[in-house]
Amino acid sequence: MKKKHLEFAGEIINHLSVTIPSNIFALNELTKNSYDAFATDIQIYIDQSNSQLIIKDNGIGMSEVDVNKLLRIGNSTKKYGKKNTYNNLSRYVQGSKGLGFLSSFKFGDVVHWETNKEGKKIKFDLNKKDIISKRNASSYDIFLELSNTDDIGTTITIDLDKNQLNALIDYFSDEKNITKAVNAFYDVNINLSLHISNKKFVSKSISSFLNEGKDYQFCYVTYDSSNSNIKIYRNQQQLQPEKFRISSKDYRIEVELMIYYFKQGVSKRFTNISKLFYRDYDDALTPLLYINNNLFNNYKYFDSNINRSKRSAESMPQITGYVKVYCSSSELEFNSDRTNFVENELTRNIIKDLNDLNTRIQKLASLIKEEDRKNTGEISTGTAYIKDDEENITPKIKTAKINLNVEKEKNFFLPSKQIDLKQYITSVINSSGEKIDLEALKFLIDGKESITNIIPSITEPCEKQISVQFIDNITGLVNENFKLYFKNQETKIEGTNPNQLLTFFSSESYRISIHVVASLINQVNKIYSLKEPFYETIACTLRTILELSI
Known part of the structure; x- marks a missing residue:
């Protein structure tokens, strides 16, 4: 009996990377790897001069x-939807299919990886053309360059061909696409930025949508399936909550919505509502759907036009905000381009609950609208969210602080x-007044980031400039500085007189046993302290001290 092994041609790599549906899907796959690595800062660069796409994280x-x-295709050890914790951060695992490096080949044939972990740097290159030329791709050699480092994070650099570069430039010429790319995660603990044509675009504050289009706000709506309460806020007052129960405990649904009412002749283009909430294909306002805190490019499951076919009394389609589904079930699966669920009982229940919740919220808002019309003959709009101290949706922003231990020896x-x-x-x-775990801090020693919070033993005199930093989710960088001084010990020379005479460098105290020498040292110090020009006397005394000591 002969033993054989499975082999696969390198062409399969080309086939798998080509079938990745879009550049933006591939880009999202790469940033999800950074998210799973607990990065708090992800930077995407489109370098036109060098024709490169760079994804850099910390x-x-x-x-x-x-x-x-x-490098093990389709064999990821990650469990999608599992909640992991690191450095006081909790995140739902995003990757699970082992498509990490395949996604990079969507943009170009040559990919350079550089990654740093626990003081070790690893660099390697992948060339798709070389891989697909192999009859057996497992024979493709990948050489890892290993070295020591103080750097952190991972950088992926992809050499773009001309067509891919132009495709990315064209895609990001649309503000809607830019805003969705940099707001790919519903997470206040991450900053995602896009750098293109010397411009920088950053993720917006999650709560900022509450302040958009204030003159046209009709009501603000929240829902959490854990308590089944639909809460509606209007004219800064909370109305009576309504109950809505979902079908299963296998998932959780939360929503934060702003519903607008535009009077005839008012265009949303002049209302300062972010284009993040503009639907791709028709620019209609829409809330965004996030699955386990990652943007799900789907507008059907929470369609703002769901009640359009009914009489207008039940339709309030001008909606922005966030719809979030959290689920760790293995039954939660997606189609290849991650725009739809794979149909099964779990996903059918999620879709039905989202549709029913959407219909219910719009109907409740429409009833309020009709009541307005009936009582006053017009529909009033204005700031919707509550300002009550007990339930303040936009809490007062405070100054974020790093408090130093000023009494500590330096x-x-x-x-x-x-x-x-x-x-x-x-x-x-x-800035919310909450204590932050010290694990979230970053320490810089003489301007260079330290991979630990430990300074090793110092053996030479010097001073160290220490910077302590963290990124506040609302106010940004917080930094405090202090210095540590390292010097040789100054020890007293003591004779019969216990007062300090001369100093010299020694790790232990030093006592002179010759009485005459101790007295001379005492006297010469007194002469020197007079600040008079008795240099000859001092010189003779020092020579005498030397001779007596010898």
Whole structure:
């Protein structure tokens, strides 16, 4: 009996990367890897002069074992929807299909990877043309360049061909596409930015939609399936909550919506409503659907026009905001371009609940509209959200702070012990007044980011400039500085007189046992302290001290 092994031609790599449905889908796959690596900052660069696409993050990076997993097609160890925690951050796992590096081939044939984890840097290159030329792709050699480093995060650099570069430039010429790209995650703990043509586009604050189009706001609506309450706020007052129960406990639904009413002749284009909420194909206002905090490019499951076919009394289609579904079930699956669910009992229930919730919310808002019309003959609009201190939707922003331990010793004698920089921090407060875990802090030593919070033993005199930083979700960078000083110990020379005489560098105290020498040292110091020009006397005394000591 002969033993055989499965082989696959390199052409399969080309086939799989080509079937990735779109550039934006592929880009989302790459940023999801950064998200799963607990990056708090993801930067996307379209470098036209060098024809490159660069994705750079400050996540935890990859070890050699992690790189091996990355290169194992379709065999990811990640479990989609599982909630992981790291450095006081909790996130739902986004990747699961092992399509990480295949997505990069959607943009170009040559991809350069650089990743840093726990003091080790790994660099390697992949060339799609070389891979697909192999009759057996498993024979393609990938060479890992290993070195020590203080860097963090992962950088993926993709050499773009002319067509791909032009396609990306064309896609991002539309503001709707830019805003959706940089707001791919519903997460206040991440900053995602796009750099193109010397311009920078950043993710918007999640709560900022509450302040858009204030003159035309009709009502603000929230819902959480964990308590089944639909809450409606109008004219800064909360109305009576309504109950709505979903079909299953296998998932959770939350919504935050702003419903507008535009009087005849008013165009939403002049209302400062973000184009993030403009639907791709017709520019109609729409809330965004997020599955496990990742933007789901689907407008059918929560269609703002769902009641259009009914009489207008039940339709309030001018809606923005966020619809969020959270689910860890293995039954939650998506089609190839991630725009629809794979149909099964779980996904049918989710779709039905979203449709029913949408219909119910619009009907409740329409009843309020008709009541307005009936009582006053017109429909009033204006700031909708509540300002009650007890349930403030837009909390007061405070100054974020890093509080230093000012009483902590900052002078050290050589050789020093290892120093834990966290001991210099008493507390960290964000702009909401909440305490932040010290694990969220970043430490810079002399301007260079440290991969740990520990300063190793110092053996030479010096001073260290320490910077402590964290990114506040609302107000941005928070930074505090302090210095640590390292010097040789100054020890007293003591004779019969216990007062300090001369100083010199020693790790231990030093006592002179010759009485005459100690007295001379005492006297010469007194002469020197007079600040008179007795240099000859001092010189003779020092020579005498030397001779007596010898």
